[in-house]
Amino acid sequence: MxxxxxxxxxxxxxxxxxxxxxxxxxxxxxxxxxxxxxxxxxxxxxxxxxxxxxxxxxxxxxxxxxxxxxxxxxxxxxxxxxxxxxxxxxxxxxxxxxxxxxxxxxxxxxxxxxxxxxxxxxxxxxxxxxxxxxxxxxxxxxxxxxxxxxxRLLFYNKKLFDEAGISSAPESWADLKDAAQALKSAGVKIPYGLPLGPEESQAEALIWMLSGGGGYTDSNGSYTIDSTANIETFEWLRDELVGADLTGPRSPARTNRQDVFNAFTRGEVGMLNGHPTLMQQASGHDIDYATAPLPGRTGKSTSTMGxxxxxxxxxxxxxxxxxxxxxxxxxxxxxxxxxxxxxxxxxxxxxxxxxxxxxxxxxxxxxxxxxxxxxxxxPADKTSWAGISQMVKEKIGSTVTKGGDPASVLGEIQRAADAMETANS
CATH class of the missing domain: 3.40.190.10 (Periplasmic binding protein-like II)
Incomplete structure (x- = not known):
């Protein structure tokens, strides 16, 4: 949800x-x-x-x-x-x-x-x-x-894909970048919608963490926000998508999920991560869309966000x-x-x-x-999660802006998480 x-x-x-x-x-x-x-x-x-x-x-x-x-x-x-x-x-x-x-x-x-x-x-x-x-x-x-x-699944606009000459949904990050570049060349306003604004950026962040082999916590439930996998994920987003001007004219740090959903229903977005209710919204605006498993670092992601x-x-x-x-x-x-x-x-x-x-x-x-x-x-079972989720909403978008420092931002959130866990123990 x-x-x-x-x-x-x-x-x-x-x-x-x-x-x-x-x-x-x-x-x-x-x-x-x-x-x-x-x-x-x-x-x-x-x-x-x-x-x-x-x-x-x-x-x-x-x-x-x-x-x-x-x-x-x-x-x-x-x-x-x-x-x-x-x-x-x-x-x-x-x-x-x-x-x-x-x-x-x-x-x-x-x-x-x-x-x-x-x-x-x-x-x-x-x-x-x-x-x-x-x-x-x-x-x-x-x-x-x-x-x-x-x-969550990857949603894509079939009409825009056809016009850009893309024959299938991307399965890896490299595929996704190639598709985004093709969509941009075809004149698509937002090749990939990346909502890292304050509405629900903790969700988009987790989707990308998981597809990069990371996550908010490890199998023991300990916070791993500043893991190498997570840092590399946001560096890739910063350099390969945002830095390549493949996420549209607006900064992802100021883009909310509903903003991207609304743009998708207007036919302005080539691809985005979405939940089931987007199907109803897209169909209501006569958008011919399809869904696919989330692309991962080197192939289809082995997990998704629930x-x-x-x-x-x-x-x-x-x-x-x-x-x-x-x-x-x-x-x-x-x-x-x-x-x-x-x-x-x-x-x-x-x-x-x-x-x-x-x-x-x-x-x-x-x-x-x-x-x-x-x-x-x-990690909703953690009493610290509400505070950490809010911190992610406020700060995660800055990791992908020009000059953004994922290691520094994720490290700051990790230290706050550790402090909250210690205080609650």
Whole structure:
């Protein structure tokens, strides 16, 4: 999921905040604050027409119809503000009962969240895809409940490729540079879209780290931000793509993901890394596109970035039983499928994943589903990750500008990460 956002429209970053309370199916409050669930969720839509508020309103009414003693009050906010909204609520002593946001580890470490086994029925706990659920664990205990997921693939404009004489998708970095040069020669405004601006550059950075054989952490979970592989990756981007004027007229450090997505839907971008929701946006603008595995340093990348967005339940209001009943309803197969289907995202339960794999109407998502087995996620289980992610957003773009120093910037982020880990240990 800027999710990401992988997805998110994390992953997707809605442009307009929506904050409408859900309507009760009973027409009024149940009369007992103890039975009013406060839910805060992120918006995956990009307009009032497809806002996630509509999904949550419908879900809440359906739940209330079967649980007459519980009212669900949902407020949906854009991805640009939802994390801060929840943080402010918690700090101000007005915690939601359930939040659907991008990070859970800080709240879990502070003892503010219920464990999954304190809320969910055994069938619901067992339904999650294990690799995604593991990304929601702190010290092997599940606190962050995966809500939706996504993986990343290379998207390319087939018409622009044909006009540039490119017969197939690039498989290596050298192929990608050759294709970008051909697109530039054919007059394409943005041969390769490289969004390293503050919206979700931590995602684009990880995609490139993985394709270069690196990542944010090693197999033991230790930060390896300033590894040789990562430094060489950003040096290549600086010299071979940005330095060769193959990423368009705007500096990648000031280019956000949605900027590049919007340009792709206008037919101005030859190639970019994208998540499943870009398919819907591109198709809506009649862009003839295709997807391919991510190019790697010397061939197809052996891994891709996976993103999950999280549901978490706060202890503050003591509504464990009601929370559990609602979350069991949220994770019913029909409801999981409805949300994933609406936004072209990937499900987090094995049953819905299997359903998508066997239905032709979801064929366009199969390639993304296939990627999940080798997807690597953000180190969201680390309480330091929120701070490090923000630091990456602020600084990573400078590594690829003229005169940029990847070793220095990555070293600075690494030292901050080490300091945070030491302080938290």
């Amino acid at each position: 800027q999710r990401r956002r992988f997805l998110s429209l994390t992953t997707a970053g809605a442009a307009t905040a929506v904050a409408m309370p859900t309507l009760s199916a009973c027409g009024s409050d149940s009369g007992s604050d103890g039975n009013v669930l406060k839910v805060v969720a992120a918006d995956y839509g990009d307009s009032a027409e497809n806002t996630s508020q509509k999904y949550w309103d419908k879900l809440a009414r359906a739940f209330e119809a079967k649980h007459s003693g519980i009212t669900v009050d949902v407020k949906v906010y854009s991805w640009t503000e939802v994390d801060k909204k929840v943080a402010d609520m918690v700090k101000g002593g007005d915690s939601p009962d359930i939040a659907q946001i991008g990070a859970y580890a800080d709240y879990a470490a502070a003892g503010k969240l219920y464990r999954a086994d304190q809320m969910l029925s055994i069938p619901t706990q067992a339904a999650f895809i294990s690799s995604i659920a593991q990304a929601g664990e702190v010290s092997r205990v599940l606190y962050g409940l995966p809500f939706v997921s996504s993986a 993103v999950a967005d999280w549901l978490m339940a706060f202890k503050a209001n003591g509504r464990r039983k009601q929370i559990g009943e609602f979350l069991d309803f949220v994770y019913q197969e029909k409801n999981v499928l409805d949300f994933a289907d609406q936004y072209d995202l990937l499900p987090v339960t094995t049953a819905v994943s299997a359903t998508m794999r066997h239905e032709q109407e979801h064929k366009k998502l199969w390639r993304f589903l296939d990627q999940m087995d080798r997807a690597q996620f953000y």
